Amino acid sequence: EAGVTQFPSHSVIEKGQTVTLRCDPISGHDNLYWYRRVMGKEIKFLLHFVKESKQDESGMPNNRFLAERTGGTYSTLKVQPAELEDSGVYFCASSSGTGPYEKLFFGSGTQLSVL
Amino acid sequence: LAKTTQPISMDSYEGQEVNITCSHNNIATNDYITWYQQFPSQGPRFIIQGYKTKVTNEVASLFIPADRKSSTLSLPRVSLSDTAVYYCLVGDVFSGSARQLTFGSGTQLTVLP
Numbered sequence: 001e002a003g004v005t006q007f008p009s010h011s012v013i014e015k016g017q018t019v020t021l022r023c024d025p026i027s028g029h030d031n032l033y034w035y036r037r038v039m040g041k042e043i044k045f046l047l048h049f050v051k052e053s054k055q056d057e058s059g060m061p062n063n064r065f066l067a068e069r070t071g072g073t074y075s076t077l078k079v080q081p082a083e084l085e086d087s088g089v090y091f092c093a094s095s096s097g098t099g100p101y102e103k104l105f106f107g108s109g110t111q112l113s114v115l
Numbered sequence: 116l117a118k119t120t121q122p123i124s125m126d127s128y129e130g131q132e133v134n135i136t137c138s139h140n141n142i143a144t145n146d147y148i149t150w151y152q153q154f155p156s157q158g159p160r161f162i163i164q165g166y167k168t169k170v171t172n173e174v175a176s177l178f179i180p181a182d183r184k185s186s187t188l189s190l191p192r193v194s195l196s197d198t199a200v201y202y203c204l205v206g207d208v209f210s211g212s213a214r215q216l217t218f219g220s221g222t223q224l225t226v227l228p
Contacts (some may be wrong), residue, residue: 056212
């Protein structure tokens with residue numbers, strides 16, 4: 001069974017540019033989450049999809065971040081325009097459970113560097 | 116929200132049993148305790164989850180005392196490949212909000228040869 005796949009694994013962009021991160025969850029998982037770790041700090045929640053609907057996006061830092069989940073399958077996280085403080089590792093996770101504390105399957109993350 | 120406290124780091128030798136304790140003094144009635152493991156350049160990986168007493172799987176055991184104010188992750192006979200960061204999370208499995216899932220700083224376990 002394929003795990004959660006994230007692309008790209010690394011991205012280096014300049015301040016002001018746009019970057020789009022992609023996440024392919026485990027097939028059949030309705031729940032999809034985005035998290036990030038910035039500046040070596042703790043992993044923080046960004047948002048939660050249930051199928052194609054945003055269940056909770058309270059962790060999104062500002063309106064420069066836009067997440068979508070087309071048809072309830074893969075998801076994209078766009079940062080436009082990117083700022084220096086957006087640098088960090090962005091993780092995607094999926095689950096088939098009804099609650100966030102049930103078993104989550106994480107991808108390997110996208111290391112984003114904004115120069 | 117139940118806050119957790121774990122040691123920042125621990126060292127062990129190959130073949131030893133490692134016990135990592137997590138304190139969660141204000142754990143709520145509906146909260147479960149979940150442990151994740153994270154290797155460098157990878158996302159966290161689910162290890163074990165429990166509500167009370169003892170839970171055991173092929174990877175680890177989780178001991179939870181009656182008052183549930185702490186829990187201990189036990190890794191039997193660790194190897195070098197068990198070197199990782201271990202996170203203790205506490206929350207309502209079924210109705211908690213995703214934004215409440217906080218990983219904290221975790222415990223860096225280093226297994227020495």
